[in-house]
Amino acid sequence: MTNNLRLPHGTRDSRKHTPKANMRGLYQRAIRESFIKLDPRISVKNPVMFIVWVGTIVVFLVTLDPNLFGTVKADINQQRLLNGIITLILFSTVLFANFAESVAEGRGKAQADTLRATRSDTMARKILPNGVIETTNSTELRKGDLVKIIAGDMIPADGEVTQGMGSVDESAITGESAPVLKQPGTDIASSVTGGTRLLSDELTIRITADPGQGFIDRMISLVEGAERSKTPNEIALTVLLAVLTQVFLIVVSTLPPFTGYIANFISVVFGEEAGNNLRNGASIAILISLLVALIPTTIGGLLSAIGIAGMDRVAQFNVIATSGRAVEACGDINTLVLDKTGTITLGNRMADEFVPVNNYSVEDVARIARIASLFDETPEGRSIVKLAEKYQVVIDVDVDQAEGVEFSAKTRMSGINLADGSEIRKGAVDAIKGFVRSRGTQAPLELDAAYEQVSLLGGTPLAVCLNDQIYGVIYLKDIVKPGLKERFDQLRRMGVKTIMLTGDNRITASVIAREAGVDDFIAEATPEDKISVIRAEQSQGKLVAMTGDGTNDAPALAQANVGVAMNSGTQAAKEAANMVDLDSDPTKLIDLVTIGKQLLITRGALTTFSIANDIAKYFAIIPTIFGAAGIGALNIMGLKSAQSAIVSALIYNALIIPALIPVALKGVKFLPLTADQLLKRNIFIYGVGGIIAPFIAIKLIDVILPLN
């Protein structure tokens, strides 16, 4: 895992990045876009608002000629005025909905513009197969090409470092000003991104992406929304909205014959005037007003804005999602699979103590541990050397003649082979036991006691040996990140199970798991265990999220429903994951789960509010149309007149869209409650509130309006 991790304490907002994009002119652009979106080829993508737009055009036509669909019995100028007002309100409704979507899109486009500025074409030093360096444009580079980069150069395209070591300024994409060290061969620091700048030394990189396919190119198209496809929940909601609109369209379009039939009956019973009043009440403009008031325009107008804003909220955390589907899936996650090191505990475990066995002294263990760590450049390895230096041990090893043995997940140990044939190893206690056993010696019983002693402290015990002799145990101290226990409690309340994966032994794992408050743990886990844990959870119908950065994490990242790759990780991990964290902070997965849940809750809350609004609008319009049929008593709001009632309901219908834009963009306030508690809370606020609010608002508008 990586260094420079941000601790997960403080509120989520305090850890949010200030958008780097230039938001100046966002609203002017959004207003312009609102008019562009009136193009039928664009508006047809939003069924609810398209119906409103068509209705606006029809009402505009009857404003120009009130007798277009039948001779008006009432005062024609008054009818024209009413139709004109309705046209204006309906037009505003469409514009407000377009504005909400444009504001949400505008934020993404502004971010894309900032990114585009970093993607300018640069000259690259391409290394030809014969070793000659040729200067070429970055757009000419293809996958597999080798490129030499010198300090100060812009990195021309995405690639993997094959030679050299140097610090790279990645602030253009991460916003983090501290340079990042890049070197070949390591899983976490070998990939470089086009558009970033090499600050020191020289690197040779192998290009991994063709022009237009690079990381920044993908980021641009994602934040711009060019690749935004509907998520499963959005699709389901679109179908629901289309069904409701269809039902109300059929109801409203079949009202005139019913009204005509009832009017004939009324004429006979209550006289001709009453019958005519009923016929005039159901004019085309009023029927369209009724249709617009009944169809779920609020959610129809805000639906895409909610989705785009969800992506934007994720981007503000410096995470790039490959699709809205991934962001939404975060909200449905049941299980979080988390690595211990770097995610639950601080990334750098520090050597704290040497515990000798086999009658060796602490100094002996320190000397062997120091030699074993000579080639170990990990923070743990360096901390062992630092601790050993405290014991002032002297080592007489010719490093040039020695050969380093790298750590691997399979052997679970590293070390050094000396020129005289001695083999020094340090690693997991079981692995070292196996190593000495293979050389004909049994591990001493004291080793188990030392192992248990360190494990019970929640530390990682590393055994050290020289050939077949075990010298002792190094106590690597693990520190659980502050504030994590509370956050895991929150996740538990939301029904999310947390599983910690660690290569550590069972005792250490259980101590850390208890301290961090995770629900379950897998000790002595190999990379293959990750994928089996994910599969096991998925087989129970659960959705699983995980983070990873290495090539060996790639299959698990692809298998997980939400895979978050670290930007410092390998290209394979980034390609397998459906999200990339530019800050390489694995704890962000917890934030992503809350953002995903917030997105789903916002959509649900506004849908409930939109549908609940219908009740008040129904009570405002229906009694005015069928007042002559004896249902005037249903005018419980005591609205002044039919005209005032319809106009008030439509004004409310239009104004509620811009009023809810901040909620759609920021999301409903997120509380870590259980699904039942959330449902009750949202039904009360957005369901009951959605019924009461329009009654009050429509009445207020009716009082203010000068219509009689």
Add this chain to the structure above:
Amino acid sequence: MTTKRSIATSEIMYKHQIPIFLFLAICSNLIIAPMVYAATSEQFSRSQAWALGLLGVGVLSLSTYLFVVMFQPEKF
């Protein structure tokens, strides 16, 4: 030759879907409007019957469009 021509025709139709649809809707009103006029026993003028016919075609088209949304929501 015939195949080439039919491909070209279908390409033109695909490119100009909206105008073609509007044209067909107005054409269909040539049948609907006289029916409306006849059915309402001069309650509406000829132009009103024509407008009502078009309105009916429009409502029917919107209803068809909503069915398309219901069955192919991912396209919207």
